[in-house]
Amino acid sequence: MRKNQHLGRRFASYLFGLFIMTIGIAVSVKSDLGVSPVSSIPYTMTCVWGIEMGRATIIFHCFLVLFQIVLLRRHFKIKNLLQIAVGVVFGYFTTFGNWTMHFLPAPSNLVIRLVMVGISSVIVAVGIFFYLPPDIMPLAGEGVMKAVSDVTGIEFSKVKIGFDVSMVVISFATCMVLLHQLGSVGIGTVIAAFLVGNVLGVVNRHFGAKRDRWLYPEKTKTAASPKTEPQKSWAITIAREYGSGGRTIGKQIAEDLGIAYYDLEIIHEAAKRSGMTEKILTDNDQIIDRPLAHSLYFWAAGTTQEDELPVIERIFDIQEKIILELAEKAPCVIVGRLGNFILKDKVPSFNVFVSASPGAKIKTVVERDSLDEKAARAKIEKVERERANHCQYFTHQHWKDLSHYDLAIRSDEMGLAETAGMIETAAKAKLHLA
Secondary structure (H helix, E strand, C coil): CHHHCCHHHHHHHHHHHHHHHHHHHHHHHHHCCCCCHHHHHHHHHHHHHCCCHHHHHHHHHHHHHHHHHHHHHHHCCHHHHHHHHHHHHHHHHHHHHHHHHCCCCCCCCHHHHHHHHHHHHHHHHHHHHHHCCCCCCCCHHHHHHHHHHHHHCCCHHHHHHHHHHHHHHHHHHHHHHHCCCCCCCCHHHHHHHHHHHHHHHHHHHHHHHHHHHHHCHHHHHHHHHHHHCCCCCCEEEEEECCCCCHHHHHHHHHHHHCCEEECHHHHHHHHHHHCCCHHHHHHHCCCCCCHHHHHHHHHHHCCCCHHHCCHHHHHHHHHHHHHHHHHHHCCEEEECCCHHHHHCCCCCEEEEEEECCHHHHHHHHHHHHCCCHHHHHHHHHHHHHHHHHHHHHHHCCCCCCHHHCCEEEEHHHHCHHHHHHHHHHHHHHHHCCC
């Protein structure tokens, strides 16, 4: 039902987002420091053959749809021909955006050009903010990537990376061979790739709820009705350094207070809902080695389909829903998985960060995991780096920023049992528990 409701609002948001994105692209073109991978081919056509960029965008979209037809053949869905219409609209918006830039003088100062790249990134992020949630029709580039993924069986995220790299390489090679200069690719491509994802996260965090209330007011009304009653549930969330004993402390608190405890149980439930094996979930749980690479991916991806998201994204989305459901159902302790961020402003919670001295953590990991000190130290650094990257990627916040917690406590100073007791006392005071 949701897709058929408030179509006018969704369509308006979708078109507005597309339009704003093209204004951002026009600013990046004006900076002459490079455009995004998805725009690099049309801009290359403009630079090399003089084809107006909006027209080049339309031609490129038509080619991409034709490529989908060749790839999918009888499996190609007629409705995806609408990608041509979207490409035409996007092309005319691009033409208009570039036309508006003609009134600005061509910048020669590098600092000004870099500032323009920054402004372009902000504008594009705002465009994506409005374009994605309505889930109308993806741009043809996304359609090709999904087609390749369906035909080859390769994960969408890997196809996306290959597609974007191919676009950049083709554009770079074409411009270097025919123009003997960078043309559509440059430092602006890299800067924008990093900035857009981060700016989008900030915008979404501050304004996403308001946008969603406007797009889907019936969902807001449904969700708002229970809030008229007194809150019957609450949660204690525990973020912890590796080897600090946070899991043991969480179990003790749950036992003392007679409430549910959730940690690995979240993975078990996520496996049931997603159809993924627990090994896949465990191997990808809270693991992001290169957050910048993921930010680069998502600037270019702009996917609207849930099943096209990388594994880490799908895992987080599922776990986020599970954590919310569990916390809303009954009082509980939730260990890890950004519980404090997920429950913020949704379920009353007491958020704790548990740490310990390096020596204490190493001693715990040596005994628990049967490692020598060197291996234990390396594992601690690796796991904590992954947790920090995971937090930064999904929340754009620092994992160890204590302003996100109600209590930060060193478990090695008083022991695990005493630490659990102190957390219980503080939680009861904040949550007004009997």
